[in-house]
Amino acid sequence: MIIVLATFSLGGLVTVQLFWLNKAFKAEEKEFNFSVQVALSNTVQHLLEKADLTATPKPIKQLASSSFLAEVNAPVKAQELDTLLKYEFSRRHLTIPYEYGILNAEDDTLMFGNYVPATFKKQNLLENQADLTTTTPPGHYNFVVVFPDKNTHIFNEMQFWILSTIVLLVVIVFFGYTLYSILQEKRLSELKADFINNMTHELQTPITNIAIASEVLKNSGANLPSAKTQRYHEIIFQENERLKEQVERVLQMAELEKKEMALTKTQTNVHQLLQDSLQRLSLRLQKRAGKVSCHLQASQFTIQADSMHLTNALYNILDNAEKYSPQSPEIQISTRNYQKGILISIADKGLGIRKEVQSYIFDTFYRVSTGNVHNVRGFGLGLSYVKTIIHAHQGSIWVNSQENQGSCFELYLPFRA
Numbered sequence: 001m002i003i004v005l006a007t008f009s010l011g012g013l014v015t016v017q018l019f020w021l022n023k024a025f026k027a028e029e030k031e032f033n034f035s036v037q038v039a040l041s042n043t044v045q046h047l048l049e050k051a052d053l054t055a056t057p058k059p060i061k062q063l064a065s066s067s068f069l070a071e072v073n074a075p076v077k078a079q080e081l082d083t084l085l086k087y088e089f090s091r092r093h094l095t096i097p098y099e100y101g102i103l104n105a106e107d108d109t110l111m112f113g114n115y116v117p118a119t120f121k122k123q124n125l126l127e128n129q130a131d132l133t134t135t136t137p138p139g140h141y142n143f144v145v146v147f148p149d150k151n152t153h154i155f156n157e158m159q160f161w162i163l164s165t166i167v168l169l170v171v172i173v174f175f176g177y178t179l180y181s182i183l184q185e186k187r188l189s190e191l192k193a194d195f196i197n198n199m200t201h202e203l204q205t206p207i208t209n210i211a212i213a214s215e216v217l218k219n220s221g222a223n224l225p226s227a228k229t230q231r232y233h234e235i236i237f238q239e240n241e242r243l244k245e246q247v248e249r250v251l252q253m254a255e256l257e258k259k260e261m262a263l264t265k266t267q268t269n270v271h272q273l274l275q276d277s278l279q280r281l282s283l284r285l286q287k288r289a290g291k292v293s294c295h296l297q298a299s300q301f302t303i304q305a306d307s308m309h310l311t312n313a314l315y316n317i318l319d320n321a322e323k324y325s326p327q328s329p330e331i332q333i334s335t336r337n338y339q340k341g342i343l344i345s346i347a348d349k350g351l352g353i354r355k356e357v358q359s360y361i362f363d364t365f366y367r368v369s370t371g372n373v374h375n376v377r378g379f380g381l382g383l384s385y386v387k388t389i390i391h392a393h394q395g396s397i398w399v400n401s402q403e404n405q406g407s408c409f410e411l412y413l414p415f416r417a
């Protein structure tokens, strides 16, 4: 609605502006033409008076937008015409460059031509560019005046209009920017709404499971066989772990929102961190008969880093590799040294990521949409957290992936940030 209304009203404003601009130009042009015609007909009058002739009814003709023909049909001297034109034009403040030419009235051949620049003033009225002593043989002559810079002159006279057009352009640019921000904001709020839905749902499942298990324990008390009691306790413990992990994730987001992340950097063994994060995932991998192969080839593997955040980041990537593998996960981890740093690559043979959306996966809340099927849960926070952490270590992260073939996340971390 906003876009439609805004486009409509801006379109209207622009049309009105163009309409008035056109009108103002025409009015200025009319005024100019009128002044020139009066100046020229006065000139003709003077020339005829000298030759003791009477004027023809319409001596001035406008040949084109910027050229005028004066039909004198009388002897015209270059010197005389030059002075008269300068006098008449300057009286009307027509201080704009022009060319004039004297033509033979019979066959329109040019007898004399001259260019007069714009800056002539009263005192140099008689200063000449061409040799004005050129005499035309006796006979009947006309003359033409051309204004090569007519349009520029008219635009210069329209300063107010130009200014208002510029203001309008500024308004349009400002408006475009506002619209862009609104759309951006809208997208973010939609994503946030999604996230909250998602989170409530995610938290509800373990809470419900814990409620049921504890209720059973409470109601049946000592009557329950010990194996069953054990099982319910286990459920409560596991679901509680899940809850903890989810709350952790939301806290990670809060961390992301902070402008400056407090990192405590120490000498850290990257290979150790990889092992630690794998350890965290091992139970899930075991359940799904997952395979992990490690080729830790970097010979120098200690870097200045915050071990807690970096482990979380690596865990997030491994977590994705497991989550987005529909069959039993096959994860390959390798490291090597590269340009004063370490390159880590984590590859899986899972779902893969389409080329078009690869650039979005590091955005906060972004999840690749799979239609209405939500078989893999998540908040879309993991990779944006990873990216923030890697950047805080002056490193970089990128992804190579093909749909249904698998994904390979590569990280570069410098030894010393």
Ligand SMILES: Nc1ncnc2c1ncn2[C@@H]1O[C@H](COP(=O)(O)OP(=O)(O)OP(=O)(O)O)[C@@H](O)[C@H]1O
Pocket (backbone or CB within 6 Å): 249, 316, 320, 321, 324, 348, 350, 351, 352, 353, 361, 362, 366, 367, 368, 369, 377, 378, 379, 380, 381, 382, 383, 384, 406, 407
């Ligand atoms: N290894 C992978 N294979 C296939 N798709 C992936 C992989 N890693 C990430 N993605 C896609 O990128 C999206 C963003 O990943 P991210 O880790 O940021 O969010 P999430 O896993 O959906 O949620 P969270 O990690 O917050 O629980 C995922 O929704 C998924 O579609």
Ligand SMILES: [Mg+2]
Pocket (backbone or CB within 6 Å): 316, 319, 320, 378, 381, 382, 383
């Ligand atoms: Mg994830």
